[in-house]
Amino acid sequence: MLIDVNVQADSYRVRIGEGIESFPARLGEYTQHKKIIIVTDSNVASLYASRLSAAAVKEGFEFNLFEIPAGEESKTLDWTGKIYSFLLKNGAERGTPVIALGGGVTGDLAGFAASTFMRGLPFFNVPTTLIAQSDSAVGGKTGVNLKEGKNLVGTFFQPRYVHIDVDVLKTLPEKEFKSGLAEVVKHAVIAGQGFVDFITENAPGIMNKDPEIMEIAVCEFVKIKGGVVEKDEKESGLRKVLNLGHTLGHALEAETGYGKMNHGEGVAVGMVLAAQISAHMGLSGKGLADSIRQLLSLFGLPVNLPAGADISKLVERMYFDKKVSKRKLEFVIPEEIGKIKIGVPVEDSLVEKALNEISL
Ligand SMILES: NC(=O)c1ccc[n+]([C@@H]2O[C@H](COP(=O)([O-])OP(=O)(O)OC[C@H]3O[C@@H](n4cnc5c(N)ncnc54)[C@H](O)[C@@H]3O)[C@@H](O)[C@H]2O)c1
Ligand SMILES: [Zn+2]
Structure with a gap:
């Protein structure tokens, strides 16, 4: 099932009902870049990263995987900085796709980093929690927490495409x-x-x-x-x-x-x-x-x-x-x-x- 979200200038599609391994083939419709950056968290990495990565290699992508510790504590400026460094170290340039694989924490953080690095890299979301699939992955709000409060720093930055596999909810606690x-x-x-x-x-x-x-x-x-x-x-x-x-x-x-x-x-x-x-x-x-x-x-x-x-x-x-x-x-x-x-x-x-x- 495909749903179009029509926002100013950058409308995008949300696809529901395909497995995560079909994401890389879909990504090919949106980018010529072969180098991609995947951001995920420690729980999701062990469950799904290899499935996504293997499919990415099959489609001819060179992927670099960045893992954050699972949990709200990682939604910080500090981790944003670490993503910037990772992007630089791996030769990211304007146009390099950034993919979030995970829940709302991963999506908000990776989206924020993508929206600010070199004034914006194309961002893709493969949400894996019910919150992310039904709420945070759609709408373009990105952000991180400060010690003074939640979501105090952020941007409005729409993803290029959102790929939802409801089967992954099976492993969600x-x-x-x-x-x-x-x-x-x-x-x-x-x-x-x-x-x-x-x-x-x-x-x-x-x-x-x-x-x-x-x-x-x-x-x-x-x-x-x-x-x-x-x-x-x-x-x-x-x-x-x-x-x-x-x-x-x-x-x-x-x-x-x-x-x-x-x-x-x-x-x-x-x-x-x-x-x-x-x-x-x-x-x-x-x-x-x-x-x-x-x-x-x-x-x-x-x-x-x-x-x-x-x-x-x-x-x-x-x-x-x-x-x-x-x-x-x-x-x-x-x-x-x-x-x-x-x-x-x-x-x-x-x-x-x-x-x-x-x-x-
Ligand atoms: N941007 C928005 O519009 C928006 C909207 C709502 C919420 N949010 C933000 O989203 C965050 C909450 O999202 P969340 O509940 O997805 O949190 P989360 O990303 O921390 O995920 C919750 C837990 O589930 C684990 N997990 C994720 N997918 C899994 C899977 N398929 N199987 C097993 N474990 C899995 C994660 O590792 C984590 O431990 C908050 O930071 C909130 O501010 C943002
Ligand atoms: Zn909420």
């Missing part, structure tokens, strides 16, 4: 898969009732990573994300809907320590918070929060703050989020399934009240 499911529920809440029905009906197939269902599902996720990005490439407005659940999500991730409550789990609880706030502000009926809770529970995702969470610290954290204006916390608020309001300022007292309601 359960916790990582669930993290992706939270983004899937988020996509559904944004997209509308039809998509909520689709994931509800196909929940068992999705949970079992059934390749046929995953192929259809990922295709739908890419269409939703691509559709939003096409309308607002640089996040001046509409694209902010994708941040639903993320204000609290990022705070929870940081406050509980990266790794304990992962990105998706934080986003899941964040969506419940946004729905609670919505009800209190009279923007939605109370039923919406219940529907979102039910949907999240169906996929085994959390709907409450972790035990012992410090509410005032969470509020403090949310003020650090770069997506928040200085004076008042702002939230992305669901009014109903498929109808989302962005940039809604909310009083601290109401945020605290809603946080208390989702405390165990």
Whole structure:
């Protein structure tokens, strides 16, 4: 299946349903360069790098593989510098393709390095996590973290082509898969009732990573994300809907320590918070929060703050989020399934009240 993402100047295609070993042949349609740089992480390297590399050699490419340690800790300026050095050492020049093989960390970091090295090398993405396949690989946001906060440095830089093999999700650890499911529920809440029905009906197939269902599902996720990005490439407005659940999500991730409550789990609880706030502000009926809770529970995702969470610290954290204006916390608020309001300022007292309601 092929999906076109039509962004200004550099539209690109996303292909879903071919194995990773067919990527090099597809790459040949986009470049004359025979030297390619593949960036991957330590987990994905041992699982899939040799399959991709062997296929690349068969297609006549000379590949150079750069491996980062797996995990969010590698999404730094320091590792960006190491990629630059690797590119130089291996004779990269303008036009040398850079390929990310991995999850959102690999894609964000390799994309950032590719977008800045010699003012931009052609970037290709072979995403291997559910988050990367259904969210981060489409949209062109690249970036790294600073010690002060997540994703504080980055660029908008669209890939030339994205190649998605849903079979690789089979080896994804359960916790990582669930993290992706939270983004899937988020996509559904944004997209509308039809998509909520689709994931509800196909929940068992999705949970079992059934390749046929995953192929259809990922295709739908890419269409939703691509559709939003096409309308607002640089996040001046509409694209902010994708941040639903993320204000609290990022705070929870940081406050509980990266790794304990992962990105998706934080986003899941964040969506419940946004729905609670919505009800209190009279923007939605109370039923919406219940529907979102039910949907999240169906996929085994959390709907409450972790035990012992410090509410005032969470509020403090949310003020650090770069997506928040200085004076008042702002939230992305669901009014109903498929109808989302962005940039809604909310009083601290109401945020605290809603946080208390989702405390165990
Ligand atoms: N650019 C965007 O628009 C965007 C959107 C959402 C998230 N993100 C970023 O994405 C990152 C999170 O992405 P992620 O969850 O993919 O993280 P990740 O890249 O760290 O991958 C999660 C874990 O799964 C492992 N892994 C990857 N593929 C595997 C496979 N097929 N089999 C077994 N193990 C595998 C990785 O080694 C890692 O340990 C965050 O840094 C977040 O900021 C970016
Ligand atoms: Zn997210």
